[in-house]
Amino acid sequence: MEGNQLFPVFIKLNTIHTVLIGAGPVGLEKLAAILSNSPHAHVTVIAIDVLPELRELASAYERVEIIQKEFSPEDLDDADLVVAATNNVALNQQIRVESDHRNLLVNFADKPDLCNFYLGSIVKKGDLKIAISTNGKSPTIAKRLKEVLNDGLPESLNDTLGNMEALRNTLNGDFAEKVKKLNEVTSILVTEKKVDKVKKNFKWLIWTSIVLSFIIVIAAFWHKEPEFQTYLTQLDPLFYWFLIGGFVFAMIDGAIGMSYGVTSTSFSLAMGVPPASASMGVHLSEILSNGIAGWMHYRFGNVNWKLFRMLLVPGIVGAVVGAYLLSSLEHYNHYTKPIISVYTLILGGVILSKAYKINRKQKNPKGKIKKIGLLGLFGGFIDAVGGGGWGSIVLSSLIAGGRNARFSLGTVKITRFFIALMSSLTFITMLNGAHWEAVAGLVIGSALASPIAARVSNKISVKTIMVSVGVLVVLVSLRSIISFILKEF
Structure with missing residues (x-):
């Protein structure tokens, strides 16, 4: 008969005994799939060699037992379901024969002819669960369909x-x-959805804001800084360093959702730019880069609009106050620079600590963070004062509080655009001068990277990037602090 003849069922694994044979990479994948869908499943793992990662995963679940030995037919005597994750042909045949004798359902990894049930790709949205089957023909297609459904179905x-x-x-x-x-x-x-007016008009709002903000910024520069005109025709070599830096930092930010501010500020301070000017340069560059990134996330449907409204106004207020205070202290930049370096040093340590917690299973996760307004106010203020930290503080807190990572990232990017715009205008109003070659380099470099970063964010090893960024920020910050101490003492 043509077509998919499989009958889909959902099994309560917490009420039966599952035996998993094999504890290598495939066994780890099978066990992770079982536990992610049924954390209280009763599973016995039987294998001669046990992968350390599998042992670590099993240790987090009370009903998972590992028996390190060769398989024997008696292992299936009290089993209700069997999953085989071995590449031993003779052993697989034995498992199938013994399972048939006991009337047990058995699944074999990458052996569809031996299976009498398959493990499909699973889409999970809270209590909603969708299983996808390709009749054993293409697990890759099933995984791609899973990604489509995960992106298309709203978290709400x-x-x-x-x-x-x-x-x-x-x-x-x-x-x-x-x-x-x-x-x-x-x-x-199942009927045609009515588009929310706020969402429908958002693209005009963000692009209009980008154009108007740059008209205001350039007009202010032209009026307040006659030297700015010469930078349009005679570029200092420093421009190219910041152009490369802005591109690299924006790519990193697109991959992990944070660290553009802290990396750019650390780099600016190391290149001799005063704290207030460094923060202004970072925020000016973030107007365009975050505008583009926010637009891309909006197109991808990665925005939680309720969260956006809760973060926006408090974030702007905090950013404006922080920019005002830092600009007022510009004449004391010799003393504020090491303070900002200490701040970036701390953020570098935070990034490193988060890098090593990415793959760890969080036990007893806390409920969603409630005080979004206070989080936005604090994040905006620290971001303006330290030249960065909005992503590190706000995004990290939202995800740690149990909110969806993809929607949190998209929402933080969009709010970041408006916060960067208002803090930049505050800096321009307050400061009498700036390092325009650094500003221009960051603006153009980050803008070039933004649309690329939004697309490749899922194709880069996040842990590797975060470790590299954390080490870099810590080293640069320490260099600035040590230089200050040597000059003073």
């Missing part, structure tokens, strides 16, 4: 499920009447 869908359950429990009448009512409520899910 789980809230909708909760609301539907509450509605169902309040309905009276017979079964047919309940079904009719629920169909009416859910019909919006």
